[in-house]
Amino acid sequence: MKNTWRFTGNELNYLREVVDSGFGSGTSGSMNNRFEQAFARKSSSKYAITFNSGTGTLQAALYAVGCGYGDEVITTPLTVISNLDVILAQNAIPVFADVDENTFNIDPADIARKITPRTKAIVPVALYGLCCDMDPIMELSRKHGIPVIMDAAEAHMAEYKGRPIAEIAQITSYSTENSKHITTGDGGIVVTDNEHYATQMRKFGSLGYAALPAGDGRIRRNKDIFQNPSYKRHDAFGYNFRMPEVAAALGLAQTERMDWFIDLRLKIAAMYAEAIKGCNYLVPQLTPPGYKNTYWTYTCRYERTDVSWSDFRAKYVDFGGDGIYAAWALLYDETVVTSGAWKKICPPLYESINFTRPLCPVAERIQPKLMQFVTNYGSPDEAEVHVEALRKTIRHFS
Numbered sequence: 490m491k492n493t494w495r496f497t498g499n500e501l502n503y504l505r506e507v508v509d510s511g512f513g514s515g516t517s518g519s520m521n522n523r524f525e526q527a528f529a530r531k532s533s534s535k536y537a538i539t540f541n542s543g544t545g546t547l548q549a550a551l552y553a554v555g556c557g558y559g560d561e562v563i564t565t566p567l568t569v570i571s572n573l574d575v576i577l578a579q580n581a582i583p584v585f586a587d588v589d590e591n592t593f594n595i596d597p598a599d600i601a602r603k604i605t606p607r608t609k610a611i612v613p614v615a616l617y618g619l620c621c622d623m624d625p626i627m628e629l630s631r632k633h634g635i636p637v638i639m640d641a642a643e644a645h646m647a648e649y650k651g652r653p654i655a656e657i658a659q660i661t662s663y664s665t666e667n668s669k670h671i672t673t674g675d676g677g678i679v680v681t682d683n684e685h686y687a688t689q690m691r692k693f694g695s696l697g698y699a700a701l702p703a704g705d706g707r708i709r710r711n712k713d714i715f716q717n718p719s720y721k722r723h724d725a726f727g728y729n730f731r732m733p734e735v736a737a738a739l740g741l742a743q744t745e746r747m748d749w750f751i752d753l754r755l756k757i758a759a760m761y762a763e764a765i766k767g768c769n770y771l772v773p774q775l776t777p778p779g780y781k782n783t784y785w786t787y788t789c790r791y792e793r794t795d796v797s798w799s800d801f802r803a804k805y806v807d808f809g810g811d812g813i814y815a816a817w818a819l820l821y822d823e824t825v826v827t828s829g830a831w832k833k834i835c836p837p838l839y840e841s842i843n844f845t846r847p848l849c850p851v852a853e854r855i856q857p858k859l860m861q862f863v864t865n866y867g868s869p870d871e872a873e874v875h876v877e878a879l880r881k882t883i884r885h886f887s
Contacts, residue, residue, distance in 0.1 A: 494867030495672065496739075498746045503738035513734055520737040521706050525678070527744045531646075532655040532663075534680035536687035536703050539737055540694050543642045543664030543677035545730035548575040550660045550679060551610060552726075553689035554636040556581050559838060560609035564640075565595040566819040567852045568614045572640060573820045573831075580835050581609065582842065585821060587849035591775035593617065593788065593859070596851070597625035604633055611637045615644035615654065617861070618754070618783040619776055623649050623657045630659075638662065642677075643785035645670035646751045650779040655680050660690075665736075668865055670750050670783060671743035673736035689725070697727035706731070751783050757864045757872040758784040764879045765789065771860070771883070786814065786861040796886050798857065804885055810878035816859035819852055 507513075507520055521539050529537035540546045556562060558580040564572050566585040576583045586599040595613045611630065613621040621639075630637045639654060641647065642664035647654050655661040660683070663669075665676040681687050687703035695701055698708050699722060700715070709715050715722075732740070743750070765771045770793035776782040791798055802813045817823075821844035825831050832839040847853060862879070866872040 492667065492672075492865075492867075495743070495750075499742040500739050503742050504735055507734045507738050520734045520741060521732055524732075524737040524740040524744065525704075525706070527741055528678055529680060531744055531747055532661070532680050533653045534655045534661070535682045536684070537678055537680045538687060538691045538694065539706070539732035539740070540677040540679065540730045541732055542571075542675055542730070543640075543662060543666065544571040544575060545694060545728070546662040546664075546677040546679035546690075547571060547612070547638065547640060548578050549690040549693040549730065550638045550662055550686075551575055551579045551581065552693045553660065553686040554610050554638070556609040558835075559607065561605060561607045562610045562612055563600055563603050563608060564612040565614050565616075565852070566821055566849050567593060567616065567816065567856060568640070568820065569642075569817055570820065570823060570825075571642075572612060572614065573823075573826075576612075577831060577834050580838060582607070582838070583820070584608070585844070585849050585852075588852045588855070589622075590790075590851050590855055591772075592619060592622070592777070593774055593790075593855065594619060594621040595626075597622055597629065599849075600626060601629055604629065604635070608633065608635055611635055612640055613637065613658075614640040614642075615647055617774055617788045618644050618647055618785045619774060620644060620647045620649040620654045620657075620780055620782075622777075623654070627657060636660070642666075642669065644783055646747060646781070647783045648779075648781035659683060660686055665740055665743075669785065670754065671740065671747055673732065673740045673743070676732050676736050676740065678732075678740070692725040693727045694730035695727060696729055697723040697725035699724040753866075753868070754784045754864045756869050757866055757876075758782070758787045760869060760872055760876045761787040761862050761864075761879065764876050765883065768883050784864045787864055788816075788859055788861045790855055791858045791860050793886075798860070801882060801886065802860075805878055805882045808878040808881040808885075810875045810882070811863060814861035814863070816856050816861065819849070819856055821848060 525537040560581045637658040639658035639661040665673040772790040
C-alpha cells in the first residue's frame with residue numbers, strides 16, 4: 490500500500506517554500522508557526538506546539554504539569570509503549586486503571602479508585618479514534634486538582650458529546666506519524682488553552698530557551714539581544730524535540746485537508762460496519778451517542794471460541810485482506826516490564842514496585858480478542874477489496 494494519495498494538496502508547494510527560504514531549522518519558526526496556528530484553529534485551541542513525535546508531546550505535557558520524581562500518573566495499560574516510556578522518563582510511577590469492555594477506553598470509576606495524594610496527572614487515551622468518557626474524568630480533575638493530559642494520537646477531530654475533544658482536557662496531544670489521520674512522516678503536536686503549560690512545553694521541546702513564549706517557536710527574534718555576550722540563553726530544562734521545517738510544511742498542508750481525511754476514514758469505517766452486520770462474534774468498539782469516532786482503525790472484539798483469532802486472520806488474508814492488527818500487549822505485560830529492565834531507569838524508586846496479574850482484569854480479558862482493521866486507504870474503492878475479504882471470511886466460517 491502506497492500513501493502517495495495523501496499528498497495531493499500543498500505539500501510540494503510548502504516544501505519548496507522551505508527550501509527556497511534557505512532551509513532554516515525549527516528555531517527559525519516560519520513553517521512551524523504556520524502549522525501550529527492552523528492546527529490550533531482547527532482543534533479549537535489557543536496554543537499549539539510542534540514536536541518531533543507524539544511521544545515528545547506527552548513527555549513535555551507531563552513536565553509542564555510538574556510531574557517528577559515519585560509522582561504517580563494514572564493511565565490505561567491498553568495503549569502504545571510511549572505512554573509508559575514518558576512516565577518513566579520523568580521518574581514518575583505508572584498507575585494502571587482498567588478499561589471499559591465495550592469502548593476499550595479507560596474506566597473513570599477505576600481512575601477514581603487509583604487516585605492517591607501522589608497522583609500528579611491523569612492520561613486517558615482516545616483509543617482507535619474514540620474519546621474517553623471525559624465528564625467524570627474532568628470531575629475527578631476538578632475535585633482533586635489533578636490536570637488531565639488527553640492522548641489523542643489516534644483521534645484527530647474526534648468529538649465528545651458534540652464538543653471537539655481539545656476543548657475538554659487541560660492538554661491534548663496528537664501524533665502525526667505516518668499511519669495517523671494527518672502525517673508529517675514522524676512528528677507530534679500538542680494543544681492547550683493554558684499559557685503557562687504552553688510556554689513550559691515549548692521550552693521543554695527546545696532546550697529551555699528563555700526567549701520562547703507560549704505562541705512562538707522562534708528563538709533569534711532580536712539579534713541585538715541574542716548576540717550579546719552577557720545574554721543567558723536558557724532558563725529552563727529541555728530537550729531538542731523540535732519538528733523540522735520540512736515536516737511542518739507537510740503538517741500545514743495536511744491540516745488544510747483534515748476534513749477530507751476524516752471523512753474518508755468515516756466512510757471506510759461505515760463499510761466495515763455494514764460488512765459485520767449480523768455477525769455476533771465481531772463486536773465493534775462502542776461509540777456512544779454524541780461521540781464522533783474518527784477511526785484510526787476499525788476495531789472489534791473477536792468473541793468466537795471455535796475458530797481461533799489466528800485462523801480467522803489467516804483466512805482473511807487468503808481472501809485478499811491485508812491483515813488484521815492485534816492490540817498491543819498490555820503495558821505491564823511487555824518484556825521490558827516483566828523482565829524488570831524498566832527498573833534500571835531509576836532503581837531507588839522502582840526496585841520495590843511490581844505489577845502482578847490480575848491488575849486490570851477487563852483489559853486482560855479483551856486485549857487478546859481485539860482485531861484492528863485498516864482504515865488508512867486512499868478511497869472507498871481501495872478499501873472495498875479488504876471489506877469484501879472480511880465478508881468472505883465471515884461467510885466461510887458461518
